[in-house]
Amino acid sequence: MTQGTALPTDTMAKRSEMEVTESLGRRERIRAVVNSSLVGAALVALVVLFSLLSPYFLSESNIFRVLEQVSVVAVLAVGQAFVIITGGIDLSEAALVPLVGVISALVMNSQHSIVVGVAAGLAVGAGVGLLNGFLVTVPKLPPFIATLATFSAADGTALLATGGQPVFNLPSGFTNFGQGGLSVFPYMAIVAIAIAVLFQFILARTTFGRHVYAMGSNPVAARLAGLHNARISLMVYSISGLLSGIGGMLLTAFVSTAQPAVALNSELDAIAAVVIGGASLFGGEGTIWGAMLGALLLAVLNNGTELLGISTYVQTVLLGVVVAVAVAVDNVRRKAEA
Amino acid sequence: MTAEATSAESGPAVLALVEVGKHFGGVSALQGVSIEVHRGEVVALVGDNGAGKSTLLRCVAGAHLPDVGSIEVDGRPVVIRHPSEARALGIEAVHQDLALADHLDVVANMFLGREISRRIGPFGVLDNRAMRAKANEIISEFGIKIPSLRARVRHLSGGQRQGVAIGRAVGWGTKLVMMDEPTAALGVRETARVQELIKSLAGKGLAVLLVSHNLDQVFEICDRVYVLRRGRLAAERKIANTTKEEVVGLITGAFAGEAATT
Known part of the structure; x- marks a missing residue:
């Protein structure tokens, strides 16, 4: 063995390997920034484009309107992000929105109390979320099937509870909250921002948040490290349910009526926002603030095209294009780095 | 060092498996396996692919629950239902797939x-x-x-x-560290370092259970070796009293071994 000569090259290989890993660690952090700044850049580009094309776009009342539009989807996207980062998906959000809307409205009207109505809404939201978590962890249904089942059941329950009729005459305190605001910020947007800040903190800075990422990254490794994946699943689906409930009540307060009809596409918007924001549907990756940028991008796109008189049918097509492009760009970048 | 070794022999084993069995569906992965690992001891677990080494390790790590038999830690029977319970007992494992996020x-x-x-x-x-x-x-x-x-x-x-x-x-790991092929992905120098590390763990009074295909390694750092064959214990040998040829024979079945006479 030519140990004497072999050693130096070995150390050199070691050193270069070290440097590679260091730069990869740095590149990883840069990627996270680049990814969100790409979405951010797209957002800025759209804002510039629409403000050039429509003088109305940057008016206070329109900014208020965009924030109103984004609020419900943003709240849903926060819950969806938790579920997606664990490697799951929650399709039931869109049916929970109307279910919680009508139930909180019915309770509010019969009890003549906003507080009791909101409490009932939160309970129903968290309860259905917990049921999703149960279906995923105990009979071990695939998340897609479990939440599709609760989607259907929640949809039907909302129709049964109301006989298919909207619930009117909600307390004025409730509807005023839904339509009021501070300067350009609607109250509902302030609620959404508060929720986003709180849950980004939970995800990034707490032990629970770290376990959410770990389970999504490698459930077997998470279990072998002593984590209880079932508890994590119960938690994330409950969070998603609870936030869907809040979203449902915000929407009800905003439109002053509780509609038992499914908030069509709102769960798709939420999923799209999370994915545009850099999350992987395979789990282990994603952030709340990325999802918020994604939600804002979709809302600006909707609002701008509306201002320009582009048909809503075209807008729906655009949503599909944006999602496909965002994920494709992200994939290409990931592959380039791997 | 020698004092350590003699005290190790006397107390109850850090880990003892008694007639442990585990099957998956119709396949019997472990059958009536009894082993002991003492303080300050490095014990090897060898055998062909599918002999049940990783299954045994996973039973102790809380990843599998044995169907029959019992596991004792420091002489007390324990039931390890979840990896978190193994960790609470001071048992750590390096799994073959490394189990990293x-x-x-x-x-x-x-x-x-x-x-x-x-x-x-x-x-x-x-x-x-x-x-x-x-x-x-x-x-x-x-x-x-x-x-x-x-x-x-x-x-x-x-x-x-x-x-x-x-x-x-x-x-x-405060009591027992188990490693499943810890040097499989390593070069010569890293392997030497891990072997040093294993010996230093034993020197600190921990028990080490090492799954390895590398008999040179087993003979270099282990005190005893258990040979598994098709889910059963084929033999137990003190490294000082055996040869690589004998161990290879026990693994392949060329030598019958004495099974269950530990």
């Missing part, structure tokens, strides 16, 4: 399941600085080479990933 960085992996946190209201807020400091301590204490604590594990080389998995196990 690729998206998380080195520190997050080393502390997965036992994060250092401060309670702020309802939240356990991660204390990343404390975790980095402790990770550095472990890494320098055991001479493990990991380039950056903040690198995501998926960007590490095979040897570095192995370093993370080993660092995690030796950092917290």
Whole structure:
């Protein structure tokens, strides 16, 4: 063995390997920034484009309107992000929105109390979320099937509870909250921002948040490290349910009526926002603030095209294009780095 | 060192498996296996692929629950239903697939399941600085080479990933450290370092159970060896009283072994 000569090259290989890993660690952090700044850049580009094309776009009342539009989807996207980062998906959000809307409205009207109505809404939201978590962890249904089942059941329950009729005459305190605001910020947007800040903190800075990422990254490794994946699943689906409930009540307060009809596409918007924001549907990756940028991008796109008189049918097509492009760009970048 | 060794022989075994059996569907992975590992001892578990080595290790790690038989830790019967229970008993494992969360960085992996946190209201807020400091301590204490604590594990080389998995196990194992092929992905120098590390663990009074295909390694660092064959215990030998030829024969079945006479 030519140990004497072999050693130096070995150390050199070691050193270069070290440097590679260091730069990869740095590149990883840069990627996270680049990814969100790409979405951010797209957002800025759209804002510039629409403000050039429509003088109305940057008016206070329109900014208020965009924030109103984004609020419900943003709240849903926060819950969806938790579920997606664990490697799951929650399709039931869109049916929970109307279910919680009508139930909180019915309770509010019969009890003549906003507080009791909101409490009932939160309970129903968290309860259905917990049921999703149960279906995923105990009979071990695939998340897609479990939440599709609760989607259907929640949809039907909302129709049964109301006989298919909207619930009117909600307390004025409730509807005023839904339509009021501070300067350009609607109250509902302030609620959404508060929720986003709180849950980004939970995800990034707490032990629970770290376990959410770990389970999504490698459930077997998470279990072998002593984590209880079932508890994590119960938690994330409950969070998603609870936030869907809040979203449902915000929407009800905003439109002053509780509609038992499914908030069509709102769960798709939420999923799209999370994915545009850099999350992987395979789990282990994603952030709340990325999802918020994604939600804002979709809302600006909707609002701008509306201002320009582009048909809503075209807008729906655009949503599909944006999602496909965002994920494709992200994939290409990931592959380039791997 | 010798005092350590003699005291090791006297007390109850750190780990004892008594007539442990485990099957998956119709396939019997382990049948009536009894082994003991004492303080300060490095015990090898060898056998062909499918002999049941990893299954045995996973039973002790809480990843599988044995169907029959019992596991004793320090002479007390225990039921290990979940990896967290094994960890609470001071048992750590380096699994063959390393069991790392690729998206998380080195520190997050080393502390997965036992994060250092401060309670702020309802939240356990991660204390990343404390975790980095402790990770550095472990890494320098055991001479493990990991380039950056903040690198995501998926960007590490095979040897570095192995370093993370080993660092995690030796950092917290207080009684028993089990390693499933810990040097499989390593070069000559790293292998030597891990072997030193294993001997130093035993020197500190821990029990080490080592699954290895590498008989040179087994003969270099182990005190005893158990040979598994098709889920059964084929033989137990003191390394000092056997040869590689005999162990190979026991693994392949060329020598019958004495089975269940431990």
